[in-house]
Amino acid sequence: MLIHIRNLWKTYDMGQAVQVQALRGVDLDIERGEYLAIMGPSGSGKSTLMNLVGCLDTPTEGTYELNGRMVSQLSDDELAYIRNKEIGFVFQTFNLLARATALHNVELPLIYNGTPASERKKKAQQALAAVDLTDRSHHKPNELSGGQRQRVAIARALVNSPSIILADEPTGNLDSATGAEIMQLFDRLSKQGHTIILVTHEHDIAAYAERSVHLRDGKIEKDERRAA
Amino acid sequence: MGKLKTPIWESVKISLSSLRANKLRSILTLIGVIIGVTSIITMVSLISGFNKLVADQLATLGSTTFIVEKFGIILSDDDWFDAMKRKDLTLADYQAIAAGCSECEEVAIQKASNRKVKYGREHFSRVPIVGITPNYMKVVALDDIVDKGQGRVITEFENDHRRQVAILGPELVDKFFPMLDPIGKKVRIGGIDFTVVGVPKKRGSFLGDNQDRFAAIPFSVYQKYFSNKLEPWEGLQFYIKAKDYPSMEKAQDQVRAILRARRHVPYHDKDDFGMYTAETLMDLFKKVTTGISFTLVGIVSISLLVGGIVIMNIMLVSVTERTREVGVRKALGARRRSILLQFLIEAVTLAVAGGTAGILLGVLLAKVISWTTPIPAAIEPWSIIAGLLVSTGVGVFFGVFPAAKAARLDPIEALRYE
Ligand SMILES: Nc1ncnc2c1ncn2[C@@H]1O[C@H](COP(=O)(O)OP(=O)(O)OP(=O)(O)O)[C@@H](O)[C@H]1O
Ligand SMILES: [Mg+2]
Numbered sequence: 001m002l003i004h005i006r007n008l009w010k011t012y013d014m015g016q017a018v019q020v021q022a023l024r025g026v027d028l029d030i031e032r033g034e035y036l037a038i039m040g041p042s043g044s045g046k047s048t049l050m051n052l053v054g055c056l057d058t059p060t061e062g063t064y065e066l067n068g069r070m071v072s073q074l075s076d077d078e079l080a081y082i083r084n085k086e087i088g089f090v091f092q093t094f095n096l097l098a099r100a101t102a103l104h105n106v107e108l109p110l111i112y113n114g115t116p117a118s119e120r121k122k123k124a125q126q127a128l129a130a131v132d133l134t135d136r137s138h139h140k141p142n143e144l145s146g147g148q149r150q151r152v153a154i155a156r157a158l159v160n161s162p163s164i165i166l167a168d169e170p171t172g173n174l175d176s177a178t179g180a181e182i183m184q185l186f187d188r189l190s191k192q193g194h195t196i197i198l199v200t201h202e203h204d205i206a207a208y209a210e211r212s213v214h215l216r217d218g219k220i221e222k223d224e225r226r227a228a
Numbered sequence: 229m230g231k232l233k234t235p236i237w238e239s240v241k242i243s244l245s246s247l248r249a250n251k252l253r254s255i256l257t258l259i260g261v262i263i264g265v266t267s268i269i270t271m272v273s274l275i276s277g278f279n280k281l282v283a284d285q286l287a288t289l290g291s292t293t294f295i296v297e298k299f300g301i302i303l304s305d306d307d308w309f310d311a312m313k314r315k316d317l318t319l320a321d322y323q324a325i326a327a328g329c330s331e332c333e334e335v336a337i338q339k340a341s342n343r344k345v346k347y348g349r350e351h352f353s354r355v356p357i358v359g360i361t362p363n364y365m366k367v368v369a370l371d372d373i374v375d376k377g378q379g380r381v382i383t384e385f386e387n388d389h390r391r392q393v394a395i396l397g398p399e400l401v402d403k404f405f406p407m408l409d410p411i412g413k414k415v416r417i418g419g420i421d422f423t424v425v426g427v428p429k430k431r432g433s434f435l436g437d438n439q440d441r442f443a444a445i446p447f448s449v450y451q452k453y454f455s456n457k458l459e460p461w462e463g464l465q466f467y468i469k470a471k472d473y474p475s476m477e478k479a480q481d482q483v484r485a486i487l488r489a490r491r492h493v494p495y496h497d498k499d500d501f502g503m504y505t506a507e508t509l510m511d512l513f514k515k516v517t518t519g520i521s522f523t524l525v526g527i528v529s530i531s532l533l534v535g536g537i538v539i540m541n542i543m544l545v546s547v548t549e550r551t552r553e554v555g556v557r558k559a560l561g562a563r564r565r566s567i568l569l570q571f572l573i574e575a576v577t578l579a580v581a582g583g584t585a586g587i588l589l590g591v592l593l594a595k596v597i598s599w600t601t602p603i604p605a606a607i608e609p610w611s612i613i614a615g616l617l618v619s620t621g622v623g624v625f626f627g628v629f630p631a632a633k634a635a636r637l638d639p640i641e642a643l644r645y646e
Contacts, residue, residue, distance in 0.1 A: 056559060056639045077563050081232050084561020095556045095643065099249050111242075112561040114233040156560070 001065075002163060002195055003030040003053065008062035010048050010218075022048040024218035025062070030197070032163070035190040037206035038199045040215035046199045047168055049215065053197065054089060054166045055082045067163055084113050088157025090167035090198075094149045096141040102128065102152045103137040109160045127155040131185060147178035154185060158194075165189065167198040171205055183208045234566045243573040246546075254578060257542045260535020261582030261622060262589065264528050265615040269590025271524045272611035274597065275517050277604035282513050285434050286506040288369045292333075292470045293506065294480055296325075296487070298463040300502015301512060314500045316463030319451075321490060325466065328486045331479035334469040336364035337447050341454060343418035345396075345443060347404035355400065356442045357417060359450020362387050367467045370395075370428065370444070379411045379426035386425075387446040394422040398430045399440040417443055420453050433602050476505070532618065535582065536626035543575050543630035554634050555642030568635035575627020576620060583619025587612050 010023040022045045030036060038046050051057040052064060055071055058079075064072040071082055088109075089095075096105045106124040115123070128137050131151040141149050150170060157165050167186070171179030187208055190196050198209065206212045207226075214222035247254050289295075299311045319337075326335045342354040365371040365381050374381050374395060386393050394417060401410045401424075410424045422445060431439040470479035480503060487493075493500055547554070554567055591607055598605035 051640055054559070056643075077231070077565075080558065080561050080563040083559060084232055089559050091643070095552070095559075097553060097556065099245065108557065109560045111238050112232055112234050112557070112563070112566060114235055114238075160561075 001029055002032040002034075002067060003028065004063075004065040005029070005053075006063050008049075008052065008064060009060045010045070010052065010057070011060045022218055023052070023059070026215075026218070026220055028213065028220065028223075030164075030195070032195055033190075033193050035186075035196045035208070035210045036198070037209035037212040038197065038215060039201070039203075039206050039212055040221070042201075044215040045218040046215055048218075050166055050168050050197070050199055053164070054087050055079045080112075084109055085160060086163045088160065088162040088165040090150070090153050090157050090165065090170045092169040092172040094141070094146075094153045094173070096149060096152055096156075098141055101138050101140055102133060102144065102155075105141070105152055106156045106159050108156065113160070123159055124155075127159040128152070130158060131155045145178075146174050147181055150174065150178075150182050151185065154182070154189075158189070164195045164197060167196070169199055169201070171200070171202075179205065232561060232563055232566075234563070234569075236569065239566060239569040239573055240577075242570050243577055246550075247574060247577060250546075253542065254581075257538055257578055258535070258582035258585065260531055260538050261579050261619050262535075262586045264532035264535055264622075265583045265586025265619055266590040266593060267524065267528050267531065268615050268618070269587055269607075269611050270593045270597070271521070271528075273590070273594035273605040273607050274603055275521060276608050277594075277598065277606040279514065279517060280606055281434070281604050283510060286510055289506040290367075290369070290469070291506060292473055292476055293367055294468055294470070294476070294483075294503060295505075296466040296468060296483060296501060296503050298501055300499075301504055301508070311502075315491060317466065317487075317501065318464065321487060322464060322466060324486050324490055325468070325483055329468070329479060329482040331471055331475040331482055332468050333471045334363045334367050334467075336367045336467040336469075337361045338364055338465045338467055339447065339450055339455070340465075343454065344416075345400055346416040347413070350404055352400060352403070352441070355397075355417075357450070357454065358442060358444045359447040359454065360444050361447045364467055365444075367469045373428040373431065374426045376429040377427045378409075379424070381426055382444065382446055387448050390448045390452060391446065392420060392422045392449055393425045393446065395426040395428065395444040396424045397440045397442040398427055399438065400443065401427050415443075417445070418454060532622055536579075536622040539575055539578055539623065540626040540630060542578075543571060543627055544633070546574070547571060547630050547634040550634075551637060551642045551645040554637050555639050555645065558637070558639035559643060564635040567637075568631045571631035571634045572624065572627045575631065576623035579619045579623025579627070580616065583615050583622075586619070587615045590615070 005026060005028040008023055008026040009021070012020040012022060014020060026049060038049060040046050052059055059072050062072065063070065066082065066086060071079070074082070097108070103121070103124050106127050107120050110120040110123060125134070125137065128134055131154050133148060133151050133155065136144060136148060141152070144152065171182055174182065183205060186196055186198065200206050209226070211223070211225045213220055296317065298314050298316055302308050302311060322335065322337055325332065329335065338358055338360050340356050340358045343357045344351060344353045345355045360382070362382050362384050365374070371381050377398065382393055382395060394415065396410060396415065404410065404415065405413060410427055413424050414421050415424060433439060468479065468483060470476045484499060484503065487501055488499065491500055557567060594605035594607060597603055
C-alpha cells in the first residue's frame with residue numbers, strides 16, 4: 001500500500017468561533033502504480049486533500065501513512081524531505097521560476113537534496129527528454145507555450161523519481177487540445193509505472209484515469225474504477 | 229529518516245542570480261553602506277596621515293626642547309583674557325634663565341612680526357620676520373635645513389655686532405632671484421637693508437602655514453629696528469633645550485622657579501606664563517583629532533544604520549515579491565534553512581558589495597584629497613578590515629529579519645499568493 005489514509009480531517013479556524021471543515025473524515029487507500037482522479041464541485045476539499053497527500057500541510061485529525069511511514073505528525077524539515085524525495089507536484093499555474101531556464105527549473109528539486117552538479121544536469125536533461133523538450137532546455141518560461149511550460153513542470157515533478165505525481169488541475173490553464181496533449185503524457189507516465197493523482201473538474205479529463213474519487217463537502221461520495 | 233543537504237554554494241548561486249536580476253535596485257540599495265564605509269576609510273586615512281605629519285613636524289622640535297611664552301596653550305576665552313593681562317617675557321628674564329638654569333643646554337630667543345620684504349621691483353608684503361639668537365637654529369634644527377640649502381646660518385658674532393644679515397625663505401628667493409645666486413644680495417626688510425647669508429631647503433606648508441615664506445635675522449638687529457611699541461605682541465618666546473631627555477623635567481622646574489620668582493607669582497597661584505613641549509602639543513593635537521573621530525563615528529553610524537534599514541526594506545520587498553517563488557521552492561523540498569540562507573546571503577552580499585565599493589571609493593577619495601590639498605593621507609589596513617566587517621555585520625543584522633520571514637512562510641499560502 002502506497003497511501004493509507006484514515007479518518008482525515010482538516011479544519012480551518014476563521015476566528016470568532018467560525019470553523020471551516022474542508023475535510024470531514026476521509027478514508028483513502030492508493031496502491032503503487034495507480035492512476036487516480038479526484039473530482040467534485042468547487043469547495044469540496046479536493047485541493048485540501050491534495051495538499052495533505054503532498055505533505056504541504058498537516059491534518060487536524062486522522063492518520064496518513066505514505067510508503068509505510070506515518071507522515072501526519074512530522075516536523076517541517078521532515079516534511080520538506082518527503083516533498084523532495086517522494087512527491088512530484090504539477091500545478092494548474094505551472095509555478096516555474098520566471099528567471100530560470102527550463103533546465104534550471106527542472107534541476108531545482110535536485111539542488112535541494114545536494115545532487116552534484118554534473119549528475120543534476122544529466123538527470124534534468126533526461127527528464128526534459130521524457131517530456132519531449134530536449135530542444136527547449138535553455139528557454140525561459142516566457143519563451144515557451146503554455147503546454148510546453150506544463151511539460152517543464154512535469155519534467156520537474158519527475159526528476160527525483162518520486163513515489164507519487166500530484167497534479168492539481170494540470171490542464172485548467174490550457175486549451176482543450178493542449179490539455180489532451182498533457183493528458184497523453186500522463187497516460188504514458190502511468191503506463192511506465194508512475195503513481196499519478198490528479199484533481200479535475202472535467203469528466204473527459206477524469207476519463208483518462210483508471211479510478212475516480214468523488215468528493216462532496218469534505219467527504220468521499222463515490223469511489224469508482226473504470227472497467228479495464 | 230534521511231536529511232536533505234543543500235551545499236552552501238548552491239544558496240550563494242541562487243542569491244547572486246536574483247541580485248543580478250535586479251541590478252539597478254541592488255546598486256541603489258547600497259548607497260547608504262557605501263557612504264558609511266567611504267567615510268570610515270577616508271576619515272581614518274586623513275586623520276592618521278595628519279597625525280603622522282604633525283608628529284614629524286614636532287619631531288624637529290625634538291624631545292628635549294620646550295617653549296616658554298606669555299600665552300601658552302589657549303583653550304578658552306577665559307584663558308585668553310587671563311593671558312592678555314600677563315606681563316611680557318623680557319630680555320632680563322632670558323638672561324636670568326640663561327644664567328640660572330643648570331640643566332639647560334641652550335636658551336634661545338625668538339620674536340616675530342610681519343614686514344614688507346623687497347628686492348628691486350619685486351616685493352612681498354607681510355612676511356613673517358623672526359628675530360633669533362643664533363642658537364635658536366640649533367634648537368629647532370633650522371641649521372640642518374640651511375645646510376641642505378644654500379649658504380650658512382647666522383653666527384654669534386653677527387648677533388653680537390648687530391650685522392644686518394638674513395636667512396631668506398626659499399619662496400622669496402624664487403621670486404627675487406630666479407636666475408641669480410641669492411647669497412650676498414641685499415634685500416630690504418621693513419625698510420632696512422639686509423645681506424642674504426643663507427637659504428634653507430624647501431619644506432612646503434604645514435597646517436596651512438607656509439614654511440618657506442619667512443626671513444630670519446639676528447635678534448639684536450630685530451630689537452634695534454623692529455621692536456617698537458606699535459607691535460601688540462611685545463613679549464619674547466624662549467626655545468629651551470635641556471641637556472638630555474632625563475633632565476627635561478628638572479630643566480622645566482628650574483625655568484619655572486626662576487620665572488615665578490622674577491614675576492612675583494604667589495605660592496598658590498598658577499604660572500603666569502605658558503610652557504609646553506612637543507609632547508604636550510602632540511597630546512593636545514591627538515585630543516582634538518580624537519574628538520573629531522568620535523563625531524565621525526556618529527555620522528558613520530547613522531549612515532550605516534540608514535544603509536542597513538534600506539537593505540532591510542528592500543529585502544522585505546523582495547521577500548514579498550517572491551512569496552510564490554518561496555512557495556514553489558518549499559513544495560520542491562527546500563527546507564527553512566535553505567530559504568533563510570538564500571535571503572540572508574543576498575542581504576550580506578549586498579552589504580559587502582557596498583562595503584567593497586565604499587573601501588575603493590574611500591581610498592580613492594583619500595588619495596585625491598592628499599594630491600590636491602596639503603592634507604596627507606595614510607591608508608590604514610585595519611580601517612579596510614573594519615569596513616568589511618562592519619558591512620558584513622550590517623548585512624547580517626538587517627538581513628536576518630526579512631530572511632526569517634521568508635523561511636517561515638507557509639508553503640500553501642505562499643503558493644496561493646498573487
Ligand atoms: N487556508 C484556508 N483558510 C480557510 N478556509 C480554507 C482554506 N483553504 C481552503 N479553505 C476552505 O476549505 C474548503 C475546501 O477548499 P479546497 O480548496 O480544498 O476546495 P477545492 O475542492 O479544491 O475547490 P476548487 O475546485 O474550487 O479548487 C473551501 O470551503 C475553502 O473555502
Ligand atoms: Mg482546488
